[in-house]
Amino acid sequence: MIIDTANHIAALAAKMAKPAVIAAYPITPQTTIVEKLAQYVENGELNAQYIRVESEHSAMAACIGAAATGVRTFTATSSHGLLLMHEMVHWAALARLPIVMVNVNRAIGPGWNIWSDSNDSMGQRDTGWIQIYASSNQEVYDSIIQAYKIAEHSDVMLPVMVAYDGFILSHTSMPVDVPEQSKIDEFLPEFKSLWKLDIENPVTHGNIIMPSDYMDVRYSMNEAMKKAKKVIEEVGEEYGKKFGRSYGLIEEYMTEDADYVIIATAAIAAEAKEAVKKLREKGKKAGLARLRVFRPMPYELLKYDKMIVIDRAVSVGLGGVLYNELRWMGDVYGFIAGLGGKDVGYADIVRMYELAEKGKEGWYGIEVK
């Protein structure tokens, strides 16, 4: 058991996955990930090409180039870095390259704000990246290892983003069990790409696709994303058998007899577990479904009569991102909370639950209190 910040843990997990190429540009609150990786490369603990680029757009472009030669790659970013990268984020997924990236969630400015907010990564929802949201440092570690296995699976071949809250996790020390390198190597053998750029055996990729065929590319991505659900579950189960911690698309807590089930991601979802305990003490049948995977959206697992969705992201002009993805499913109440790192404690979540019971929803602390 070691104790360290989620960023250092993320760097350690990336190191243990043995990427051949890391290309990154620093941005708060992600910076300590790539600093640590640079240190690993410098002191010889990690045998990788570390490419210092002039922007996040170039960081992803370098990962795309490297991944196309059939090797494992890693990068990390946050907020404006991810937004600057956006074109290449689409590119990586359309080229079906199994890149793994960490996004440390941070609000978008102006006004400048370095604190947690999911709008950066949730704004990439249509790019074709698998998105995993971690709620603890242990899960950050475990998810990065699993991310490579998921991304590189022949049924998937899509990039994976592992996201977690800036500062709330990124700079918080928590205990983490780190398996031995040999066990990680067994779980995650060397990547064997289905195809690669190879001067001995030339192929082109990223070429023009005429209207007659473009839809097929998008269709196959969508099919891969659907198949990814099973792969994520299988990989999470296999990980559990080997390391004692299983993962799925969602994590349910006291949902069986629940009147209302709270749906949330990342740090708010961890805090919500405490809120459910408090609500149960008050005699209220609360439950929680922590959404670990946002893409592919596991809506078929969220079969609850009444749901309370807490969003740390807003689609301006529509409302909470997650809420609007789930509201068609029935009796769904949505709260927007915690934007720009505003503290969301269990007492706030208890309050949201009680507001939903009265049929209320909206911007927590502004429209509803």
Added chain:
Amino acid sequence: MLKEIVFHGRGGQGAVTAANILASAALKDGHKDVQAFPFFGAERRGAPVRAFARISDEEINLRSEIKEPDIVVVLDTGLLSVVDVASGVKENGLILINTNMPPSHFNFPCKVATVDATSIAIEQNLLVSGIPVVNTPMVGALAKFLGISIEAIKEAIKERWRGEAGEKNAKGAEIAYNMVKT
């Protein structure tokens, strides 16, 4: 049993490091889960900063700020006039202050403990750029009120700084552990 601790210090005094050492020692002492985290704002040397720690024998699901601490640690008495250090502290809580004054000198709505960490640092030549290192003695004193062994604190300190620096900081922590007054 969950214990929540808030550290008040000035940028450069090592409040965040203190929280990390405490968390690490608590884990060594057999507590099941711990957290240590800073509040990140506009940090700069000398500005008031806060750091937080949680210690529990169960899994900690909390990810929010600590609003009702069990113990508040004040690394610099100069902060008492600019920061409401007693904010939210539990009635049966404690404020631990780095000062040469006795606890009776302070008027807070909870118990007060004091230890002269600055003098301990100077006597032990525990100095960085001529400035006394108070964070490790304060963690040593704090251990007493959390039932954490001074051995675990010393071990956590020595893991952080190898060699002489580790030994000196560990000694400073032990002296403070033995000298703290309530």
